[in-house]
Structure formats: structure tokens, C-alpha cells
Amino acid sequence: MPAVASIVLRTFASPVEIRTPRTLLRAWKESDREAWAAMNADDAVRKYFPKVLTPDESGAEFDRLDGGVKQRGWGMWALEIPGTHPFAGFVGLNPPAYEAVWQPAVEIGWRLAQHTWHKGYATEAARAAMQFAFEHLQLPQVLALSVTTNTPSHKVMDRLGMTRWHGMEFDHPRVPTDWPLKNHIVHRIDGGTWNTRIET
DSSP, X not given: OOOOSOOOOOOOSSOOOEEOSSOEEEOOOGGGHHHHHHHHTOTTTTTTSSSOOOHHHHHHHHHHHHXXXXXXXOSEEEEEETTTEEEEEEEEEEOOXXXXXXXXXXXXXXXXXXXXXXXXXXXXXXXXXHHHHHHTSOOSEEEXXXXXXXXXXXXXXXXXXXXXXXXXXXXXXXXXXXXTTOEEXXXXXXXXXXXXXXXX
């Protein structure tokens, strides 16, 4: 299946919240900023990125993610584990703002604080985000992008029913040219496959 010629991105007047049995995807709060900066200063969290972020760099990314949710009503939502973790990272959807052979597209992604790993939160919240992508945004497909060695994220993609899109590997344009993990692979799932999984 080739990349689609165009997609229409639906917007909502106010940020959408999505609840699952254990998680809440919500708009970002100013009170999340400090925990977000701590996440981005953690070598383990940033293992598959070129470097950890400075407080200023983390703040700029916070503003970008927050702005996306405010602008569209959806995006890379802040992840909360109600009653346990007021802020656990993010899970959500994003239209990448750079050229690639698989564009136009919307990606699904996640980044969680280390103390919330290995509890299934990423998969649970990502399933809800995927459902939103197909039911409410009516996207033809959803992609996931990752470095080739990011096995933990690949396992989440597998659990979501995504498969690797061979031939769509690319050097990410927003990482340094000399970074050894510059090459990224693409996973995808289309709406028909997703609906079949839900029905079964």
C-alpha cells in the first residue's frame, strides 16, 4: 500500500481527553513542566535519541507538544495515571512536519518516565489513541517511527498490530548527520486491519 496522496486532519474546538481503565490522555498542564524536564534529562529515557535535553530544550518541546494539542484538540497528549502518577510522559498522535517518502501521514508515539515502565501503560494508552485516530479522525493509516534498535517500542508496535513497512527506511532529517542511529524504520497499520483486530 503506497503512501496516501493527502489526508484531512480534523480539529476540535477544545482538547479531547481519552480515558482507559488505568490511564488518562489529556491536555498538558503547566505543573507537568518540571517532571517533563526531569524525564528529558534521564539517560535511560533518551537512550534512542541523540542526547538528553537541557531545561531550555525541554521547555521548547513542552511548548510545541502543548501547542499541538491546543491547536488541533488532539496530539501527543500528556499521560496521567490517575491516583498514581500525575504526569507519566506522553502518548498520542502527531503529523510530522518534515518531508519523507511516506508523507503525508500521522504517527503514533509515546515517551514515558522510567518509573512507569513495564506496567503496560504505553500499550493501553496507545490503543486508545489508535482507536481515536480511526474512529474520530478517520485516518487511512497510522505510522510509528523508530530507530532500528528500539526493541521496547517495537514490542508496543507489535502489540498494537502494526507491521514493519519495508522499503520506507529513512535517515531522520532532524537528528545529526553523524549520529549512529540516524536511520529509522516505519511501522504501520490501516483502518481495516485495526477494525478487524477490534472485532475479534
